Amino acid sequence: MQPFAPFIPETAPFSPDQRAWLNGFLAGLYSRAPISATAPAGSPAAATLTPLTILFGSQTGTAEGLAKRAAKEAGKRGFAPTVLDMSQTDLPRLSGEKHLLVITSTYGEGEPPDNAKTLWTALGQAGGTPLGALQYSVCGLGDTNYVHFCQCAKDFDARLEKLGAKRVAERVDCDLEYEDKFTRWLDTSLSSFDKSGAAPAAQAAVHAVPAETKAEIPLESGYSRKNPYSALLVRSDKLNGDGSAKEVRHVVLALENSGLIYEAGDALGVTPQNCPELVSDILGLLGCDGEEAVPAPDGSTTSLRRALLASYDLGKPSPELISEVTSLAGGAGGVSVAVAFHHVIDVLLAHPETKLPPVQFVRGLKKLQPRLYSISSSPAAHAGEVHLTVGTVRYDLNGRGRKGVCSTFLSDRVVAGESRVGIFVHRNTAFRPPSDGEKPMIMVGPGTGIAPFRAFLHDRRARGARGKNWLFFGDQRAATDFLYREELEQLRSEGLLTRLDTAFSRDQTEKIYVQHRMEQNAAELFAWLEAGAHFYVCGDASRMAKDVDAALHRVVQLAGGKTAEQAADYVAQLKAAKRYARDVY
Ligand SMILES: Cc1cc2nc3c(=O)[nH]c(=O)nc-3n(C[C@H](O)[C@H](O)[C@H](O)COP(=O)(O)OP(=O)(O)OC[C@H]3O[C@@H](n4cnc5c(N)ncnc54)[C@H](O)[C@@H]3O)c2cc1C
Ligand SMILES: Cc1cc2nc3c(=O)[nH]c(=O)nc-3n(C[C@H](O)[C@H](O)[C@H](O)COP(=O)(O)O)c2cc1C
Structure with missing residues (x-):
């Protein structure tokens, strides 16, 4: 029996253009069957489509979004594109490819984003020229404020070449304003591939696009980074008690008739003004x-x-x-x-x-660039609103008081009930509560890292998800810095929050952090992981996320009776299974 290409029905919520492209895209994917019948009018004949893999390395979804855009454009230009998360491919699969685009961001101090780490290690360990048949080009996303600008893209570019692949177009390194450079790079790269000798997609082995990629074709509200929605500030309440060294605010913005849609785990872009x-x-x-x-x-x-x-x-x-x-x-x-x-x-x-x-x-x-904030509400629980948990940045340097642009904009320079703030939704499809509501989840979110987990918990409650939930929260002092204390204790007494473990670093002489609480509860934490729990981390990238990662390895080692190498494998498998996700900044 011949497989058939699915098609998007006219009732689906897409414009005619989107529907036409999607039908072409699906035709390419399912192209072992004759597909000219399903190819939309005006699109290249299916039999001549050239397979193209578009790999993305992305932490917070920007590169992923651009990979999908690249696929859309490639589909119009005679390619059968497959968008792949870097964690879902490996060297043997890459060595079977002919045409490859790589779009990747950089994190930490010049490191790959989480989903690119395993592939990066594998490419580093390989020798010879296993990618001799591959033509490729790389686009880097980064921020020139970091010392190691676009380092991950530079590294991938050099490594692919070393493994024998042929660069068809020069790499571009994009700053936060990526639009023009990305568009030019895509155009040049797609025009530079040598398609002769490539098996048309009809005979090529085409990998499946991961389910979430297909599901994530954005529904357009019309609002974006370039065209933010002007949202009314409903509230901006200080969460810390008097005497705290910190200032964290719960910010509520009204979505009214904007049509903006978000999910628990997404971030909100905010366009600030200077002081x-x-x-x-x-x-x-x-x-x-x-x-x-x-x-x-x-x-x-x-x-x-x-x-x-x-x-x-x-x-x-x-x-x-x-x-x-x-x-x-x-x-x-x-x-x-x-x-x-x-x-x-x-x-x-x-x-x-x-x-x-x-x-x-x-x-x-x-x-001036927008800032991102992890959304701390769930649309299932807070219809018509979006909530943020914003830590105000203030410090003195060289005799001058300094103010974080966006955080002080939201705390000092806008008025609840009056001011409007430019916002857009920044999707983060890699950071979602488990799709299976029965699965347990473990959340480590000290400080403002609590934000997405408040959203996750409200989401699970609103949806009646029955999986167990364990939150590790930490900050300086319980008396003044226990963010959302009443709400969390309420969720705990309802039974939705199965466990709540806190670490207040300054409430005793020795410093206690969330990673210490994890290790103190190693046996139970490992039992949750063995029962299929998803493990999430949000908050400070520079120290906390690294310490929590090290603690996770130790928990697996100690409670799971494993060697350091076996624990590293175990954690790598959690990541590969999308059960270890981080939203760190
Ligand atoms: C995906 C994502 C999610 C995020 N979620 C949240 C969230 O939920 N809540 C939240 O509060 N923030 C969050 N952030 C961080 C947020 O985007 C901003 O970076 C933060 O609010 C600071 O922005 P700002 O404009 O106020 O400060 P900026 O004007 O950007 O200034 C911050 C910069 O000041 C410098 N600086 C800060 N302190 C000092 C110091 N003591 N000495 C010298 N230099 C210093 C550092 O260079 C720092 O990068 C998130 C970031 C990302 C990428
Ligand atoms: C915690 C953190 C660390 C970062 N480190 C770097 C870096 O070392 N070099 C760089 O060029 N960009 C760095 N960036 C910027 C990101 O690469 C950039 O914002 C990119 O567009 C994000 O793409 P993504 O959403 O696909 O992950 C960093 C961003 C964050 C939040």
């Missing part, structure tokens, strides 16, 4: 009154004050700005000086005599 006092200080240092006309990042003309408030990043200065100011001041310009300057204002303070003309000044600035 007006900081802008005034900068205007003073430039000798400007703020009314000077300057270009906005989108090319339109605006006033200097408006541009500095809403459009440009006044954080880490670019090497170009430092060069401009220092050379105008007659000093030695250059990137090496950059490390000394924390914020844009520090460059101006170092050379108060230089009055860079406004247009030149803004040309040295980067665009």
Whole structure:
């Protein structure tokens, strides 16, 4: 019996264009059968489709979203694309491929995102030229504020070449503003593949797209990073008690008729504005009154004050700005000086005599970027609203009080019931409560890391999911920093929260953190894992997530009676089975 290609019915919630593309895409996937009958009008004849694998390495979904966009474009240009999570392929499978696009972000200090780690290790261990038949190109996603900019993409690019693969188009390394570079890279890469000699998709072995990829074709609300929805701020309540060293807020925004859809585990993008006092200080240092006309990042003309408030990043200065100011001041310009300057204002303070003309000044600035926040509500429990748990960033440096742009925007510069805040949903399909409501889940979320787990718990309660739930929460002091205490205790008394283990580091002389609580409960934690529990971590990436990972290995070793290597294998299998997911920042 011949397999048949499924097709998207006209009643499905897609535009005609989306439906046409999806039908072509599915036809490509199921292309062992003759498919010209199901290929949409105007699409390339199915028999000539060239198989193309699009691999993504992604922590918070950006690269995954771009991989799906690349598939859409490739589908229109004669390819039968397969979008694959890096954790779902390996060297033997790659060595059977002919055409490959890699889109990956970078995390930690130049490390691969979690889903790329196993493949990266496998490629590193391989020798010879097993990828001799492969043509490829790599697109990196990163952030120039990090020292190891797009390191993971650079590493994959070099490694694929070393293993014999042929680079058909130069790698691009995209900063947070990836749109133009990504589009150009995709166009060049798709045009550069040599399709001759490739078995058409009709005869090629085509891997299945993971189920969640097929399920995640976004329903358009029309709102996005480029076109945020202006949401009414309903509440911004401080969660810490008086005397706390921390300031964390519960922020509620109204979705009204926006059509914005999210799921527990997604993040919300927030477009902030800079602090007006900081802008005034900068205007003073430039000798400007703020009314000077300057270009906005989108090319339109605006006033200097408006541009500095809403459009440009006044954080880490670019090497170009430092060069401009220092050379105008007659000093030695250059990137090496950059490390000394924390914020844009520090460059101006170092050379108060230089009055860079406004247009030149803004040309040295980067665009102000939205910040992401893990959503702390579930749409099943909080219809029409989206909740965040935001830690306010304030510190002193070189005699100046510094304010985190977005966190202080949300705590100091917006008014509940009046202000509107630009938002968009940033999907994080790799971070979801278990689809099987019977499965246990273990959540480690100290500090603001509690955010998605509040969402997970509300989601499970609203859906009547009966799986057991275990939360590890920690912060400085129980009296002032036990975020959502009443709510969590209520969930505990209802029985929804099976276990709640807390670690308050400053309530006793020795420091106790969540990872210590995990190890103290090693036997039970391992028993939960053996019973199929999903393990989640959210919060600080620099120390907590690493310490929790090490503790997880020790738990498996001690309670599971395993060697260090066996424990590493066990944890790797949890990741491969998508039962170990992290949302760390
Ligand atoms: C997927 C994801 C989910 C997130 N979820 C949450 C969440 O749920 N809750 C939450 O609060 N945040 C969350 N964040 C972090 C959030 O996006 C912002 O990074 C955070 O709010 C700070 O942004 P800001 O604009 O206030 O600060 P910025 O203006 O961006 O300043 C922060 C920067 O200031 C510097 N800095 C901070 N403290 C010091 C210091 N003491 N000394 C010197 N330099 C310092 C560091 O370079 C730091 O990167 C998440 C991030 C990601 C990527
Ligand atoms: C905790 C953290 C660490 C990061 N480390 C780096 C880094 O070392 N180098 C880099 O270029 N980008 C770094 N980034 C930026 C991400 O790579 C970038 O935001 C990317 O667009 C995310 O893509 P993703 O959503 O597909 O994971 C980091 C981001 C976070 C939140």
